[in-house]
Amino acid sequence: MGVTGVRTACIFHPMDSEIIRRIVRETLEKTASADIPPTRQPAPSSPTPSANTPAIPATCRAAVLEKAGVIAIREFPVRAPGPGELLIRVEGCGICGTDVHEFRGDPMRLAPVVLGHEGTGEVVAMGPGVSRDSGGKTVRIGDKIVTSVSTCGTCDACLYTPARLNLCENLRVHGLIPDDDTHLNGYFAEYLIVRHDSTFFVVNDLSLDLRMLIEPAAVVVHALERAKSTGLLNFRSRVLIQGCGPIGLLMLAAVRAAGTQHIIALDGDDSRLDMARRMGAETAINYKHHTGPEAVTGAVRQATRGRGAHFAFQCTGVPAAASNIWKYVQRGGGICEVGFFVDNGNCAINPHLDICAKEITLVGSWVYTSDEYPVAYNFLRRAQGIGLPVESLITHRFPLERIEEAIQVNIRQEGLKVAIDFGLSKGS
Numbered sequence: 001m002g003v004t005g006v007r008t009a010c011i012f013h014p015m016d017s018e019i020i021r022r023i024v025r026e027t028l029e030k031t032a033s034a035d036i037p038p039t040r041q042p043a044p045s046s047p048t049p050s051a052n053t054p055a056i057p058a059t060c061r062a063a064v065l066e067k068a069g070v071i072a073i074r075e076f077p078v079r080a081p082g083p084g085e086l087l088i089r090v091e092g093c094g095i096c097g098t099d100v101h102e103f104r105g106d107p108m109r110l111a112p113v114v115l116g117h118e119g120t121g122e123v124v125a126m127g128p129g130v131s132r133d134s135g136g137k138t139v140r141i142g143d144k145i146v147t148s149v150s151t152c153g154t155c156d157a158c159l160y161t162p163a164r165l166n167l168c169e170n171l172r173v174h175g176l177i178p179d180d181d182t183h184l185n186g187y188f189a190e191y192l193i194v195r196h197d198s199t200f201f202v203v204n205d206l207s208l209d210l211r212m213l214i215e216p217a218a219v220v221v222h223a224l225e226r227a228k229s230t231g232l233l234n235f236r237s238r239v240l241i242q243g244c245g246p247i248g249l250l251m252l253a254a255v256r257a258a259g260t261q262h263i264i265a266l267d268g269d270d271s272r273l274d275m276a277r278r279m280g281a282e283t284a285i286n287y288k289h290h291t292g293p294e295a296v297t298g299a300v301r302q303a304t305r306g307r308g309a310h311f312a313f314q315c316t317g318v319p320a321a322a323s324n325i326w327k328y329v330q331r332g333g334g335i336c337e338v339g340f341f342v343d344n345g346n347c348a349i350n351p352h353l354d355i356c357a358k359e360i361t362l363v364g365s366w367v368y369t370s371d372e373y374p375v376a377y378n379f380l381r382r383a384q385g386i387g388l389p390v391e392s393l394i395t396h397r398f399p400l401e402r403i404e405e406a407i408q409v410n411i412r413q414e415g416l417k418v419a420i421d422f423g424l425s426k427g428s
Helices: 016-034 097-105 156-160 162-167 208-228 246-257 270-278 292-302 319-328 351-356 372-385 400-411
Strands: 059-067 070-077 086-094 118-126 144-147 191-194 200-202 238-242 262-267 283-286 309-314 329-337 361-364 394-398 417-421
Touching: 059 400, 070 400, 086 144, 086 208, 097 400, 118 191, 118 208, 144 208, 156 162, 200 372, 208 246, 208 309, 208 329, 208 361, 208 372, 208 394, 208 417, 238 246, 238 319, 246 262, 246 270, 246 309, 246 372, 262 270, 262 292, 270 283, 283 292, 292 319, 309 319, 319 329, 319 351, 394 400, 400 417
Parallel strands: 238 262, 238 309, 262 283, 309 329, 329 361, 394 417
Antiparallel strands: 059 070, 086 118, 086 191, 086 417, 118 144, 144 200
Protein backbone atom coordinates (compact mmCIF):
# COMPACT_ATOMS: atom_id res chain seq x y z
CA MET A 1 0.00 0.00 0.00
CA GLY A 2 1.51 3.38 -0.98
CA VAL A 3 1.81 6.34 1.41
CA THR A 4 2.44 9.92 0.23
CA GLY A 5 3.30 13.15 2.02
CA VAL A 6 5.41 11.50 4.73
CA ARG A 7 9.08 12.35 5.21
CA THR A 8 11.33 9.61 6.47
CA ALA A 9 14.63 10.27 8.19
CA CYS A 10 17.42 7.72 7.83
CA ILE A 11 20.77 7.51 9.61
CA PHE A 12 23.52 5.64 7.74
CA HIS A 13 26.61 3.90 8.94
CA PRO A 14 29.71 5.27 7.05
CA MET A 15 29.88 2.02 5.01
CA ASP A 16 26.13 1.89 4.24
CA SER A 17 26.29 4.04 1.10
CA GLU A 18 28.79 1.66 -0.53
CA ILE A 19 26.66 -1.35 0.47
CA ILE A 20 23.57 0.30 -1.00
CA ARG A 21 25.37 1.08 -4.27
CA ARG A 22 26.44 -2.59 -4.53
CA ILE A 23 22.90 -3.81 -3.86
CA VAL A 24 21.46 -1.41 -6.45
CA ARG A 25 24.07 -2.50 -9.01
CA GLU A 26 23.34 -6.21 -8.42
CA THR A 27 19.58 -5.59 -8.61
CA LEU A 28 19.89 -3.74 -11.91
CA GLU A 29 22.03 -6.52 -13.35
CA LYS A 30 19.46 -9.14 -12.34
CA THR A 31 16.62 -7.03 -13.76
CA ALA A 32 18.46 -6.56 -17.05
CA SER A 33 19.08 -10.28 -17.41
CA ALA A 34 15.42 -11.04 -16.66
CA ASP A 35 14.30 -8.61 -19.38
CA ILE A 36 16.31 -10.27 -22.14
CA PRO A 37 13.83 -11.43 -24.83
CA PRO A 38 13.62 -15.14 -25.70
CA THR A 39 16.00 -15.01 -28.64
CA ARG A 40 19.58 -16.03 -29.20
CA GLN A 41 21.84 -13.88 -27.09
CA PRO A 42 25.55 -13.16 -27.27
CA ALA A 43 27.73 -15.59 -25.40
CA PRO A 44 31.37 -14.97 -24.47
CA SER A 45 32.39 -18.22 -26.14
CA SER A 46 31.03 -21.59 -27.17
CA PRO A 47 30.93 -24.16 -24.36
CA THR A 48 33.56 -26.82 -24.39
CA PRO A 49 32.26 -30.24 -25.51
CA SER A 50 31.79 -32.68 -22.67
CA ALA A 51 33.72 -35.93 -22.44
CA ASN A 52 30.62 -37.79 -23.64
CA THR A 53 30.34 -35.80 -26.88
CA PRO A 54 31.79 -37.72 -29.84
CA ALA A 55 34.65 -36.10 -31.71
CA ILE A 56 33.49 -34.09 -34.73
CA PRO A 57 34.71 -35.71 -37.97
CA ALA A 58 36.22 -33.81 -40.86
CA THR A 59 33.57 -35.16 -43.25
CA CYS A 60 30.20 -36.87 -43.03
CA ARG A 61 27.69 -38.62 -45.26
CA ALA A 62 24.50 -37.09 -46.64
CA ALA A 63 21.74 -38.42 -48.87
CA VAL A 64 21.41 -36.02 -51.82
CA LEU A 65 18.38 -36.01 -54.08
CA GLU A 66 20.26 -35.30 -57.31
CA LYS A 67 17.15 -35.37 -59.47
CA ALA A 68 13.70 -36.95 -59.34
CA GLY A 69 14.07 -40.62 -58.44
CA VAL A 70 17.83 -40.49 -57.84
CA ILE A 71 19.41 -40.32 -54.38
CA ALA A 72 23.18 -40.59 -53.87
CA ILE A 73 25.08 -40.94 -50.61
CA ARG A 74 27.79 -38.29 -50.78
CA GLU A 75 30.59 -37.16 -48.48
CA PHE A 76 30.76 -33.49 -47.43
CA PRO A 77 33.10 -31.54 -45.17
CA VAL A 78 31.80 -30.72 -41.71
CA ARG A 79 32.56 -27.04 -41.20
CA ALA A 80 32.54 -25.13 -37.93
CA PRO A 81 29.34 -23.19 -37.24
CA GLY A 82 29.47 -19.47 -37.96
CA PRO A 83 27.92 -16.62 -35.94
CA GLY A 84 24.44 -17.55 -34.75
CA GLU A 85 24.76 -21.11 -36.08
CA LEU A 86 24.87 -24.53 -34.45
CA LEU A 87 26.30 -27.85 -35.58
CA ILE A 88 24.27 -30.89 -34.59
CA ARG A 89 24.89 -34.60 -34.87
CA VAL A 90 21.69 -35.94 -36.40
CA GLU A 91 20.07 -38.80 -34.49
CA GLY A 92 16.91 -39.44 -36.49
CA CYS A 93 14.43 -38.07 -39.01
CA GLY A 94 10.99 -39.15 -40.14
CA ILE A 95 10.15 -39.43 -43.84
CA CYS A 96 7.35 -37.05 -44.73
CA GLY A 97 4.95 -37.20 -47.65
CA THR A 98 6.68 -34.06 -48.93
CA ASP A 99 9.98 -35.97 -49.07
CA VAL A 100 8.24 -38.66 -51.11
CA HIS A 101 6.78 -36.10 -53.52
CA GLU A 102 10.22 -34.56 -53.96
CA PHE A 103 11.76 -37.99 -54.59
CA ARG A 104 9.14 -38.90 -57.18
CA GLY A 105 8.98 -35.66 -59.15
CA ASP A 106 10.76 -32.73 -57.42
CA PRO A 107 7.67 -30.49 -57.72
CA MET A 108 9.37 -27.75 -55.70
CA ARG A 109 12.38 -27.72 -58.02
CA LEU A 110 14.83 -28.09 -55.13
CA ALA A 111 17.23 -30.73 -56.49
CA PRO A 112 20.04 -31.15 -55.77
CA VAL A 113 18.93 -31.11 -52.13
CA VAL A 114 19.50 -32.92 -48.84
CA LEU A 115 15.94 -33.64 -47.74
CA GLY A 116 14.62 -34.45 -44.26
CA HIS A 117 12.75 -31.92 -42.08
CA GLU A 118 11.19 -34.10 -39.35
CA GLY A 119 14.55 -34.46 -37.63
CA THR A 120 16.38 -33.99 -34.38
CA GLY A 121 19.91 -34.19 -33.10
CA GLU A 122 22.51 -33.33 -30.48
CA VAL A 123 24.34 -30.01 -30.34
CA VAL A 124 28.08 -30.62 -30.80
CA ALA A 125 29.29 -27.07 -31.54
CA MET A 126 27.92 -23.54 -31.32
CA GLY A 127 28.96 -20.43 -33.20
CA PRO A 128 29.48 -17.03 -31.59
CA GLY A 129 26.31 -15.39 -30.30
CA VAL A 130 24.35 -18.53 -29.44
CA SER A 131 23.30 -19.09 -25.84
CA ARG A 132 19.53 -19.57 -25.84
CA ASP A 133 16.97 -21.32 -28.01
CA SER A 134 13.98 -19.61 -29.61
CA GLY A 135 11.93 -20.07 -26.45
CA GLY A 136 14.53 -18.48 -24.19
CA LYS A 137 15.93 -21.72 -22.79
CA THR A 138 19.70 -21.94 -22.30
CA VAL A 139 21.36 -24.16 -24.90
CA ARG A 140 24.52 -26.14 -24.24
CA ILE A 141 26.73 -28.68 -25.96
CA GLY A 142 25.02 -32.07 -25.68
CA ASP A 143 21.47 -30.69 -25.74
CA LYS A 144 18.87 -32.39 -27.93
CA ILE A 145 17.13 -29.95 -30.26
CA VAL A 146 14.56 -29.69 -33.03
CA THR A 147 14.45 -26.92 -35.62
CA SER A 148 11.46 -24.98 -36.90
CA VAL A 149 10.95 -22.38 -39.63
CA SER A 150 12.80 -19.25 -40.63
CA THR A 151 11.04 -16.22 -42.09
CA CYS A 152 12.31 -13.36 -44.24
CA GLY A 153 10.91 -10.42 -42.27
CA THR A 154 10.36 -8.36 -45.43
CA CYS A 155 7.37 -9.83 -47.33
CA ASP A 156 3.79 -8.63 -46.84
CA ALA A 157 2.94 -11.53 -44.52
CA CYS A 158 5.90 -10.79 -42.25
CA LEU A 159 5.25 -7.04 -42.24
CA TYR A 160 1.46 -6.89 -42.02
CA THR A 161 0.27 -10.21 -40.52
CA PRO A 162 2.89 -11.02 -37.87
CA ALA A 163 0.53 -13.45 -36.15
CA ARG A 164 0.53 -15.60 -39.31
CA LEU A 165 4.21 -15.92 -40.16
CA ASN A 166 3.54 -19.37 -41.61
CA LEU A 167 2.38 -17.42 -44.67
CA CYS A 168 5.81 -15.83 -45.20
CA GLU A 169 6.45 -15.83 -48.93
CA ASN A 170 10.05 -16.94 -48.33
CA LEU A 171 9.43 -19.43 -45.52
CA ARG A 172 12.27 -21.92 -45.15
CA VAL A 173 12.81 -25.09 -43.18
CA HIS A 174 15.86 -27.31 -42.93
CA GLY A 175 15.43 -30.20 -45.34
CA LEU A 176 13.81 -28.10 -48.05
CA ILE A 177 16.76 -25.83 -48.83
CA PRO A 178 18.51 -26.37 -52.20
CA ASP A 179 22.15 -27.44 -52.03
CA ASP A 180 24.73 -24.71 -51.50
CA ASP A 181 28.25 -24.35 -50.06
CA THR A 182 27.04 -25.53 -46.64
CA HIS A 183 25.60 -28.79 -48.09
CA LEU A 184 24.43 -30.01 -44.66
CA ASN A 185 21.02 -28.34 -44.86
CA GLY A 186 18.72 -31.32 -44.22
CA TYR A 187 18.34 -34.10 -41.67
CA PHE A 188 19.10 -36.90 -44.13
CA ALA A 189 22.75 -36.28 -43.26
CA GLU A 190 24.92 -37.30 -40.35
CA TYR A 191 25.47 -33.67 -39.35
CA LEU A 192 23.44 -30.50 -39.92
CA ILE A 193 24.30 -26.81 -39.72
CA VAL A 194 21.44 -24.92 -38.06
CA ARG A 195 21.35 -21.57 -39.84
CA HIS A 196 21.54 -18.28 -37.97
CA ASP A 197 17.97 -17.33 -38.90
CA SER A 198 16.39 -20.69 -38.06
CA THR A 199 14.27 -21.12 -34.97
CA PHE A 200 15.11 -24.08 -32.75
CA PHE A 201 14.10 -25.57 -29.41
CA VAL A 202 15.83 -27.63 -26.72
CA VAL A 203 13.81 -30.80 -25.99
CA ASN A 204 16.09 -32.88 -23.79
CA ASP A 205 13.29 -34.66 -21.95
CA LEU A 206 11.65 -36.20 -25.03
CA SER A 207 12.52 -39.61 -26.45
CA LEU A 208 14.02 -39.81 -29.93
CA ASP A 209 10.68 -40.99 -31.34
CA LEU A 210 8.74 -38.08 -29.86
CA ARG A 211 11.38 -35.63 -31.07
CA MET A 212 10.94 -36.98 -34.61
CA LEU A 213 7.18 -36.40 -34.26
CA ILE A 214 7.32 -32.76 -33.14
CA GLU A 215 7.32 -31.37 -36.68
CA PRO A 216 4.22 -33.27 -37.87
CA ALA A 217 2.65 -32.57 -34.46
CA ALA A 218 3.11 -28.84 -35.14
CA VAL A 219 1.23 -29.32 -38.43
CA VAL A 220 -1.85 -30.72 -36.67
CA VAL A 221 -1.63 -28.23 -33.80
CA HIS A 222 -1.83 -25.43 -36.37
CA ALA A 223 -4.73 -27.16 -38.15
CA LEU A 224 -6.60 -27.50 -34.85
CA GLU A 225 -6.17 -23.79 -34.16
CA ARG A 226 -7.47 -22.97 -37.64
CA ALA A 227 -10.47 -25.23 -37.01
CA LYS A 228 -11.16 -23.62 -33.63
CA SER A 229 -11.21 -20.21 -35.32
CA THR A 230 -14.53 -21.20 -36.94
CA GLY A 231 -16.27 -21.51 -33.57
CA LEU A 232 -17.65 -24.90 -34.60
CA LEU A 233 -15.55 -27.17 -32.38
CA ASN A 234 -16.54 -27.97 -28.81
CA PHE A 235 -16.71 -30.94 -26.45
CA ARG A 236 -19.95 -32.25 -27.97
CA SER A 237 -18.88 -31.92 -31.61
CA ARG A 238 -18.95 -34.96 -33.87
CA VAL A 239 -15.66 -34.75 -35.76
CA LEU A 240 -14.61 -36.66 -38.87
CA ILE A 241 -10.96 -37.37 -39.68
CA GLN A 242 -10.54 -38.36 -43.33
CA GLY A 243 -7.22 -40.12 -43.99
CA CYS A 244 -5.42 -42.12 -41.29
CA GLY A 245 -1.82 -41.74 -42.32
CA PRO A 246 0.61 -40.19 -39.83
CA ILE A 247 -0.85 -36.68 -40.17
CA GLY A 248 -4.43 -37.92 -39.93
CA LEU A 249 -3.68 -40.04 -36.87
CA LEU A 250 -1.87 -37.18 -35.16
CA MET A 251 -4.81 -34.93 -36.09
CA LEU A 252 -7.12 -37.44 -34.47
CA ALA A 253 -4.94 -37.55 -31.37
CA ALA A 254 -4.89 -33.75 -31.15
CA VAL A 255 -8.68 -33.54 -31.39
CA ARG A 256 -9.03 -36.25 -28.75
CA ALA A 257 -6.44 -34.64 -26.45
CA ALA A 258 -8.38 -31.37 -26.76
CA GLY A 259 -11.43 -33.08 -25.24
CA THR A 260 -13.60 -34.20 -28.16
CA GLN A 261 -14.95 -37.73 -27.72
CA HIS A 262 -17.17 -38.30 -30.76
CA ILE A 263 -14.57 -38.86 -33.48
CA ILE A 264 -15.10 -40.80 -36.72
CA ALA A 265 -12.06 -42.07 -38.62
CA LEU A 266 -12.36 -42.70 -42.36
CA ASP A 267 -9.74 -44.62 -44.35
CA GLY A 268 -9.34 -47.58 -46.69
CA ASP A 269 -6.85 -49.57 -44.61
CA ASP A 270 -8.03 -51.71 -41.69
CA SER A 271 -4.68 -51.63 -39.89
CA ARG A 272 -4.67 -47.83 -39.97
CA LEU A 273 -8.24 -47.79 -38.71
CA ASP A 274 -7.18 -50.07 -35.86
CA MET A 275 -4.57 -47.48 -34.91
CA ALA A 276 -7.24 -44.78 -35.22
CA ARG A 277 -9.28 -46.60 -32.58
CA ARG A 278 -6.23 -46.73 -30.33
CA MET A 279 -5.82 -43.00 -30.86
CA GLY A 280 -9.33 -42.37 -29.62
CA ALA A 281 -11.71 -42.78 -32.58
CA GLU A 282 -15.22 -43.75 -31.46
CA THR A 283 -16.12 -45.06 -34.92
CA ALA A 284 -13.91 -46.32 -37.77
CA ILE A 285 -15.22 -46.57 -41.34
CA ASN A 286 -13.42 -48.35 -44.15
CA TYR A 287 -14.66 -46.71 -47.34
CA LYS A 288 -13.59 -49.76 -49.36
CA HIS A 289 -16.34 -51.71 -47.63
CA HIS A 290 -18.94 -49.40 -49.19
CA THR A 291 -19.90 -48.92 -52.83
CA GLY A 292 -19.50 -45.31 -53.88
CA PRO A 293 -19.54 -41.94 -52.09
CA GLU A 294 -23.29 -42.13 -51.33
CA ALA A 295 -22.83 -45.37 -49.39
CA VAL A 296 -19.91 -43.88 -47.45
CA THR A 297 -22.06 -40.81 -46.74
CA GLY A 298 -24.70 -43.15 -45.36
CA ALA A 299 -22.15 -44.79 -43.05
CA VAL A 300 -21.00 -41.38 -41.78
CA ARG A 301 -24.60 -40.32 -41.17
CA GLN A 302 -25.28 -43.54 -39.30
CA ALA A 303 -22.35 -42.74 -37.02
CA THR A 304 -23.58 -39.16 -36.45
CA ARG A 305 -27.28 -39.63 -35.57
CA GLY A 306 -28.30 -39.24 -39.19
CA ARG A 307 -26.97 -35.70 -39.52
CA GLY A 308 -23.35 -35.78 -40.64
CA ALA A 309 -20.28 -34.41 -38.88
CA HIS A 310 -20.19 -31.02 -37.23
CA PHE A 311 -16.64 -30.65 -38.45
CA ALA A 312 -14.23 -32.58 -40.68
CA PHE A 313 -10.47 -32.61 -41.20
CA GLN A 314 -9.38 -33.59 -44.72
CA CYS A 315 -5.94 -35.16 -44.19
CA THR A 316 -5.25 -36.89 -47.51
CA GLY A 317 -3.56 -35.58 -50.63
CA VAL A 318 -6.16 -37.25 -52.87
CA PRO A 319 -8.39 -34.92 -54.97
CA ALA A 320 -11.33 -37.36 -54.93
CA ALA A 321 -11.25 -37.40 -51.12
CA ALA A 322 -11.23 -33.59 -51.06
CA SER A 323 -14.33 -33.67 -53.26
CA ASN A 324 -16.21 -36.25 -51.19
CA ILE A 325 -15.66 -34.74 -47.75
CA TRP A 326 -18.23 -32.01 -48.34
CA LYS A 327 -20.94 -34.68 -48.39
CA TYR A 328 -20.00 -35.93 -44.92
CA VAL A 329 -20.58 -32.60 -43.14
CA GLN A 330 -23.96 -31.46 -41.88
CA ARG A 331 -25.57 -28.11 -42.67
CA GLY A 332 -23.82 -25.31 -40.85
CA GLY A 333 -20.73 -27.44 -40.32
CA GLY A 334 -17.10 -26.85 -41.17
CA ILE A 335 -14.05 -28.32 -42.90
CA CYS A 336 -10.32 -27.87 -42.42
CA GLU A 337 -8.23 -28.80 -45.46
CA VAL A 338 -4.84 -29.97 -44.18
CA GLY A 339 -3.83 -32.62 -46.73
CA PHE A 340 -2.48 -30.77 -49.74
CA PHE A 341 1.04 -29.50 -49.14
CA VAL A 342 1.85 -30.00 -52.82
CA ASP A 343 -0.31 -29.59 -55.92
CA ASN A 344 -1.91 -32.98 -56.55
CA GLY A 345 -4.56 -31.70 -58.96
CA ASN A 346 -8.09 -30.33 -58.93
CA CYS A 347 -11.24 -31.69 -57.34
CA ALA A 348 -14.89 -31.24 -58.27
CA ILE A 349 -17.50 -29.80 -55.91
CA ASN A 350 -21.01 -28.47 -56.39
CA PRO A 351 -21.02 -24.87 -55.12
CA HIS A 352 -24.78 -24.93 -54.49
CA LEU A 353 -25.17 -28.34 -52.82
CA ASP A 354 -21.79 -28.52 -51.10
CA ILE A 355 -21.27 -24.94 -49.93
CA CYS A 356 -24.12 -22.46 -50.20
CA ALA A 357 -27.15 -24.62 -49.35
CA LYS A 358 -25.30 -26.08 -46.36
CA GLU A 359 -23.52 -22.83 -45.42
CA ILE A 360 -20.26 -24.66 -44.85
CA THR A 361 -17.30 -22.87 -43.27
CA LEU A 362 -13.97 -23.86 -44.86
CA VAL A 363 -10.50 -23.09 -43.54
CA GLY A 364 -7.16 -24.04 -45.01
CA SER A 365 -4.12 -24.91 -42.94
CA TRP A 366 -0.58 -24.22 -44.08
CA VAL A 367 2.35 -25.67 -42.10
CA TYR A 368 2.88 -23.85 -38.74
CA THR A 369 4.60 -21.00 -36.97
CA SER A 370 7.61 -21.46 -34.70
CA ASP A 371 5.38 -20.46 -31.76
CA GLU A 372 3.44 -23.70 -32.29
CA TYR A 373 6.43 -25.92 -31.58
CA PRO A 374 6.16 -25.52 -27.79
CA VAL A 375 2.43 -26.23 -28.15
CA ALA A 376 3.23 -29.36 -30.18
CA TYR A 377 5.62 -30.44 -27.44
CA ASN A 378 2.87 -30.12 -24.83
CA PHE A 379 0.35 -31.84 -27.09
CA LEU A 380 2.61 -34.89 -27.36
CA ARG A 381 3.07 -34.88 -23.58
CA ARG A 382 -0.71 -34.58 -23.09
CA ALA A 383 -1.40 -37.39 -25.58
CA GLN A 384 0.98 -39.67 -23.71
CA GLY A 385 -0.60 -38.69 -20.42
CA ILE A 386 -4.07 -39.83 -21.49
CA GLY A 387 -2.77 -43.06 -22.95
CA LEU A 388 -2.67 -42.30 -26.68
CA PRO A 389 0.12 -44.38 -28.29
CA VAL A 390 1.73 -41.58 -30.30
CA GLU A 391 5.21 -43.14 -30.20
CA SER A 392 3.78 -46.24 -31.89
CA LEU A 393 3.30 -44.20 -35.06
CA ILE A 394 6.93 -44.90 -35.96
CA THR A 395 6.75 -48.42 -37.34
CA HIS A 396 9.81 -48.73 -39.63
CA ARG A 397 13.44 -47.66 -39.14
CA PHE A 398 16.25 -47.69 -41.67
CA PRO A 399 19.90 -46.60 -41.66
CA LEU A 400 20.88 -43.71 -43.92
CA GLU A 401 22.45 -45.98 -46.56
CA ARG A 402 19.05 -47.65 -47.11
CA ILE A 403 17.10 -44.42 -47.56
CA GLU A 404 15.72 -45.32 -51.00
CA GLU A 405 14.34 -48.55 -49.57
CA ALA A 406 12.78 -46.56 -46.74
CA ILE A 407 11.12 -44.18 -49.21
CA GLN A 408 9.73 -47.10 -51.20
CA VAL A 409 8.23 -48.56 -48.01
CA ASN A 410 6.56 -45.19 -47.46
CA ILE A 411 5.29 -45.09 -51.05
CA ARG A 412 3.74 -48.57 -50.63
CA GLN A 413 2.11 -47.34 -47.40
CA GLU A 414 3.51 -50.20 -45.39
CA GLY A 415 3.21 -49.35 -41.72
CA LEU A 416 2.79 -45.74 -40.65
CA LYS A 417 5.73 -43.43 -40.04
CA VAL A 418 9.02 -44.53 -41.61
CA ALA A 419 12.18 -43.05 -40.10
CA ILE A 420 15.90 -42.83 -40.73
CA ASP A 421 17.61 -43.85 -37.49
CA PHE A 422 21.28 -42.88 -37.41
CA GLY A 423 21.89 -45.31 -34.60
CA LEU A 424 21.51 -48.02 -37.26
CA SER A 425 23.90 -46.48 -39.77
CA LYS A 426 27.41 -47.72 -40.54
CA GLY A 427 30.07 -46.08 -38.44
CA SER A 428 27.58 -44.93 -35.78
